[in-house]
Amino acid sequence: MTVPSAAWTLAAGDELKAPDIEYSQLLPTLIVLGAAAVGIVVEAFLPRRSRYVTQVVLSLVALAAAFAAVIGLAAGGSATSDAQIAGMGAIAVDGPALFLQGTILLVALVSVFVFAERRLEPVAHGAPVDSFAAQPASVPGGEGEQQATKAGWTTTEVFPLLLFAVGGMMIFPAANDLLTLFIALEVFSLPLYMLCALARRRRLLSQEAAVKYFLLGAFSSAFLLFGTALLYGYAGTVNYSGIARVISSADTTTDPVLADTMGNDALLLIGGAMVIMGLLFKVGAVPFHMWTPDVYQGAPTPVTGFMAAATKVAAFGALLRLLYVVLPGLRWDWRPVMWGVAILTMLAGAIVAITQTDIKRLLAYSSIAHAGFLLAGVIATSEDGVSSVLFYLGAYSFVTLGAFAVVTLVRDAGGEATHLSKWAGLGRRSPLLAAVFAVFLLAFAGIPLTSGFAGKFAVFKAAAEGGAGALVVVGVIASAIAAFFYLRVIVLMFFSEPQPDGPSVAVPSAMTTSAIAIGVAVTLVLGVAPQYFLDLAGHAGVFVR
């Protein structure tokens, strides 16, 4: 086979062309990643006692500035008429990307409040501490841990790690080629693996969660990478629109190699399936969900809340873009498979959740069921499908954040009391907190006047109009099953006697209070008056190619 050598040699006189980067279009991501890098420098040079305040302020300012930049881009028309592809074809700046980036930034902003909470743990030797380990490298129960605790150390590195994860998550749904997709996946996954291992209490559980998440996450990203390589072999490019053109045979090429690989559907089908597998793992869809309950249970609760909300937003954004921009020509092949995955995910998540006795595991299985409802919207393959999934993601992420923030408050001597039996009678002891949690559970169940109902209605409507009526029937049945265990928790909280040695509700600082208040406010506003936000998602629902 003769291979042209011109592509990889450069004569001495030839000039390399420097790439054009549209910095203003990429500003939101650059702000977040820049602040994360500054956060690392803060860790290296500031004395221990001033790090906490610096990191919290830095994170909040960076996230707010990045959100303002997203709003600025959207107001400038980047979300609708002026959508374009920046960074030499690597990153799309369009409606879905900006909508999801805005959602991720708001979620992260609220998460910083929950991360920074220092009132819940008892004061250790005169220093207030948060829910992260004094010194993660020390052996649990060992001498090093005692000394670190006595010295009142805290792990302020969680804030830069959070910012790095947010940066990766912002690129993930905007990635416009498969290489950027893979890099973004790793950029947000690696900090999350570490954050999972940093719990102050129950450190063995936390470490175990981190190992499981890491091994399974790396396994799935290897699949995504191999799928990327096969798609590159098929199309000769990793650019989304380039692959889409080759799939639809719009490229009338004279290159004999490309003509040869283009004829090979095995490369396309196996490659596409592997990339989708990698994304479904991050989404937490059955049969790639096994990590979800263990990781959600073991990770520190603030991290669980952030991860449950933001990862799902980022991963569904990437999945939508892949299926709608790269593989629309293949939809007769992927739709039946996604049907099966969606049905399995909805039913398995809802049914297994019934048997759970730990509140964090219960919420994990509920998140699996919700991934199934979202997949129903993805399958619609219509503009309504995109916008309904965008709306659902925004609504769901704030309910999740709020619910996990409530979980951090119910405590006994051993830390958070996550066993469901301990939640019995919580409504008698602290009616306000129980009522707030009930609002979140009703939103999960999709009761009218909460954001969960508006989201579920939009998604199922899009799915039914997209020709997936049977899927909607299964979805409604799964919702009914799910409503059973949400209501069971409400009944447990309000209609059973409190245990004498039951947990107490810690009084949080203004930060967790405002995080929960934002969660409730978003849940109710999106439930009572969803139209403005549905319109917003509707305007944002067009991908740039």
Place this chain on the structure above:
Amino acid sequence: MNPVNYVYLAALLFTIGAAGVLLRRNAIVVFMCIELMLNAANLTLVAFSRMHGNLDGQIMAFFVMVVAAAEVVVGLAIIVMLYRSRHSASVDDASLMKL
């Protein structure tokens, strides 16, 4: 030699790696099998790059190497931490959380 053979070799390596992840019980060995899968993907990228006569695949291979190195840093840190607190790196022993 026809570069397609390298793609077959890479598919074989990837399968060996995936089987290793599912069958081996030591976290370090599982992790090495994952690295084998990443390197199989690299070999595929380079082979296709040669076949297509464009550089994208080779550039991607560089990116993958950097990512794999970063993953080793995080992964070994987590696995060593597990080993220090339990004196075992077996993935079967890490079973505090069950259904």
